[in-house]
Amino acid sequence: MTAIEPVRGDITRESVDVIVNAANSSLLGGGGVDGAIHRRGGPAILEDCRRLRAAHLGKGLPTGHAVATTAGELDARWVVHTVGPVYSTSEDRSALLASCYRESLRVAGELGARTVAFPAISTGVYGWPMDDGARIAVETVRAAETTVEEVRFVLFDERAYEAFAARLR
Numbered sequence: 001m002t003a004i005e006p007v008r009g010d011i012t013r014e015s016v017d018v019i020v021n022a023a024n025s026s027l028l029g030g031g032g033v034d035g036a037i038h039r040r041g042g043p044a045i046l047e048d049c050r051r052l053r054a055a056h057l058g059k060g061l062p063t064g065h066a067v068a069t070t071a072g073e074l075d076a077r078w079v080v081h082t083v084g085p086v087y088s089t090s091e092d093r094s095a096l097l098a099s100c101y102r103e104s105l106r107v108a109g110e111l112g113a114r115t116v117a118f119p120a121i122s123t124g125v126y127g128w129p130m131d132d133g134a135r136i137a138v139e140t141v142r143a144a145e146t147t148v149e150e151v152r153f154v155l156f157d158e159r160a161y162e163a164f165a166a167r168l169r
């Protein structure tokens with residue numbers, strides 16, 4: 001059984017095996033949580049991302065997929081980058097958002113990670129409504145078959161924290 005808990009705070013301050021990044025498909029940096037992770041983690045993360053782009057991810061990382069790099073100076077062993085879907089009112093992209101959580105856990109498990117911190121993927125610039133984003137995150141992690149022992153949802157503000165805490169109660 002995986003323990004799941006909501007935490008209010010900045011994900012770049014977490015001490016865990018894996019910090020999940022809500023990246024964009026270029027893997028070459030962005031704003032929000034992506035910018036914060038690269039700022040605090042230092043240039044080694046971007047160097048790894050560039051290597052991945054030069055190797056097997058020439059077109060970038062597809063939405064719903066996940067890939068690991070070093071965590072640089074973060075207090076973690078790896079950063080797992082995943083690309084959330086942009087929210088759409090004309091198309092149901094929930095399966096892609098669920099895939100981000102499932103694939104990140106799969107990659108983390110393959111690495112031997114026991115503790116994983118997730119941000120609320122797609123709920124920032126990508127516009128996913130927080131309550132629905134929290135529902136998909138919690139349902140997907142609860143249903144995942146994983147060797148990861150502990151999942152922390154690290155929520156930046158009180159509204160996000162409440163949305164996740166309510167789903168976990």
Ligand code: ADP
Binds near residue numbers: 009022036127155157
């Ligand atoms: P996306 O493009 O997937 O929407 P964002 O980074 O814009 O990604 O936002 C995802 C979520 O991460 C938002 O809820 C945002 O408030 C939150 N967030 C931003 N910075 C941090 C941080 N340092 N730690 C944890 N969560 C963060």
